[in-house]
Amino acid sequence: MTSPRPTLRHSLREQLWSPVQNSTLWLGWWLHGLLSTDEIIDAFTEVQGPAHSLTVDPGSGDPFDGEFAGRPTGLVDLFRAVRAVTSDAPVSVQDRPLVGLALAGPGDVPPLPAGTRGAEAVVASGAGITVADVDPEITHVLVPRLVDRSLVQWTWYRTAGPVPALTVYSPGDADLILREATETAAALISSDGHVPVPHRGPRLAVGALSDYFGLPGLPAGVSPRSVKLMSRADVVASVIEVARESAVGPSLDHRLLPLSRAVRTARTTAVDHAMRELLR
Structure with a gap:
């Protein structure tokens, strides 16, 4: 019995391009002090959409001590959270970048610990932004979901464990x-x-x-x-x-x-x- 032929799980454009690619670079530029907060807000609004919210995945623990629970959130909260977890992360050419692009599709696994809720979320959506931590075995990931064609809902996942060894290309x-x-x-x-x-x-x-x-x-x-x-x-x-x-x-x-x-x-x-x- 032969296995079924693989198919494109997401729509073709989601497989081939996501605004997360550009958003990751804007976020990285901001973290390295090359953009003001107003500029990064404008960039995310242009790239991803006009309205944003941030939630923390309940299955990943809450690294923010419930700070965002029970109140509306937006881009400023997202940026503050990214700044907080990366503040003590090592920064050099040899270290992992403070933020990175995570894509998934047939034949590809995201650069996240296997079996974690964050990895599963990236596989389900096709794209996410990885965020470094001072602990090399902790990787955070932001996964966007478009709600009602107007709101980008970002979910924060905290993953623990070694990242799968992936081939690094120039x-x-x-x-x-x-x-x-x-x-x-x-x-x-x-x-x-x-x-x-x-x-x-x-x-x-x-x-x-x-x-x-x-x-x-x-x-x-x-x-x-x-x-x-x-x-x-x-x-x-x-x-x-x-x-x-x-x-x-x-x-x-x-x-x-x-x-x-x-x-x-x-x-x-x-x-x-x-x-x-x-x-x-």
Whole structure:
């Protein structure tokens, strides 16, 4: 008996791009004193949405002694919480960044202790922001959920335990993986007799989606190598979506799943590299 073919668990755009990517960088820039609180509030409002709330997952313990219980919360509370847990965390190029991008999808596990509620939440949503702690075996993670299309509800999870050993890529390695995966997928799709993009204006379709994936902007001073890698991921993500919107799109999942994984690798690598470059 053969196992079922994997499918895209989330919508395609959630698999290929999340505003959490850009929000992680804005948050990191603020933590390192490169932005004012007003600027980070404006950035989160533009990137994620106009209204935000913060809750603490009851199954993760409450690192804030119930401070947020029973009252409305917002972005200022979120930023204060991140500042509090990272205040004594080590800061160097060799240490884990104060914040990081966590993505999950078929073939990918988030950089969090396995089996924890935080890891499960990232798998369920597809994206989250990891937050460092002075204790190397404690990782916090913020997971957003859109409520009623207007409110971004952030849930704070505290996870304990060693983080799974993950392969660390340089921007050059991640870019190579992305290019090789793209070439392999294109060759396999062609060999199957499929046309990977619609006949009507594929370049315009890819360009329009690239604009979608690439918005909104990034904080000033992000490493050019990181920007280039995220831009290439935007283009590949757009090609994947255009391919799946073609007449044969649903039959291409088994070709596109490895490519979507390469896109996620590129994005997490780009964010990690940008955060480390701040310390050089």
